[in-house]
Amino acid sequence: MHKIVITGGAGFAGSHIVDETCRQHPNSRIVILDKMTYAGDVRNISHHVFSNRAQLLVGDISDLETCQRAVKDASLVIHAAAESHVDNSFSNSLEFTRTNVLGTHALIEACRRERVPKLVHISTDEVYGEVMAGSATEEDVLRPTTPYSSSKAAAEMILRGYIQSYHAPIVIIRANNLYGTRQFPEKIIPRFICHLLTGQRLPIHGNGHNRRHYLSTSDFAQAVLFIADKGDIGETYNIGTTEEYTNLEMAQLICEHFGKEVNDLVDFVPDRPFNDARYSISWDKLKSMGWQPKNRLRDDLGLLVDWYRNNMSRYEELFDLRDMPNTAAVS
Ligand SMILES: NC(=O)c1ccc[n+]([C@@H]2O[C@H](COP(=O)([O-])OP(=O)(O)OC[C@H]3O[C@@H](n4cnc5c(N)ncnc54)[C@H](O)[C@@H]3O)[C@@H](O)[C@H]2O)c1
Structure with missing residues (x-):
């Protein structure tokens, strides 16, 4: 039986990824690794946890041992855990670096040690910085401007180092702002x-x-699983919308x-x-693979x-x- 680990699965976007993963992978074991910060809510996943469809492991991704325990024998890790609210990053930026940078580092190191065959990392369009005209493609330089976007860009740099040094099997996703149910009402x-x-x-x-552009969580979750399946190792994919x-x-x-x-x-x-x-991002690369937002x-x-x-x-x-x-x- 395949084991799929979703970090941050009790949060907003993560819980929609859990829903879609349970739907598309009925025979896989789903494990959610989440610290249950103010943004994590067991009610987001209770329908899967109480029916034993998914297992919740409460733990911090910046702890290497916790990560190793969670990802052992996993065939896929989808990494959505993060401190995600830009406003908070101005007052508490070290926490953003700890979770988003150190946490991502600990998670990929755990995946390397446990020989996990694929890690899908969820990043954001904000790593490109301000785009006043045209749209950023995956090849553009990252110019983050806030402690939040800098921490997300820094996490990507750690992952790039692992791709080059260890041929780590990583796929990176950069998404527009999301809308949907269960989003903490700070956004x-x-x-x-x-x-x-x-x-x-x-x-x-x-x-x-x-x-800002706003993409529905259902389009987003489907795109994440589409990329997890069809995306090439070492590649980055923008997920966007015209909304x-x-x-x-x-x-x-x-x-x-x-x-x-x-x-x-x-x-x-x-x-x-x-x-x-x-x-503003271009998602032509994903479009050419057959994905389009629907909502x-x-x-x-x-x-x-x-x-x-x-x-x-x-x-x-x-x-x-x-x-x-x-x-x-x-x-
Ligand atoms: N929401 C958006 O509009 C949006 C857009 C693009 C990308 N993203 C990215 O998607 C991912 C999920 O975003 P979200 O909006 O669902 O965030 P969220 O704040 O709703 O949820 C984050 C989840 O991560 C968990 N978490 C936080 N710190 C942790 C730690 N140290 N260890 C383990 N778990 C921890 C929280 O408990 C929570 O369940 C993030 O990586 C974010 O950067 C979000």
């Missing part, structure tokens, strides 16, 4: 949805003109869904110490809002539920 889409559900105003960094919104357009889209006027609800708040104006945020927004409405009790400590209309519907 813009769930945060705005939760603010509107609890009758609060929408804080927007700077002038709201920063742009691009400024932060203000995002606020408008979500306000429209709630039947609200955006200008009545936004507060412009001081910007991050650095905030890339735009990211659009506009079409998925209703389901997303319903999910947060039904799961607001998870975020009770962050939002005051007393102001929430229809709180009876909160599970």
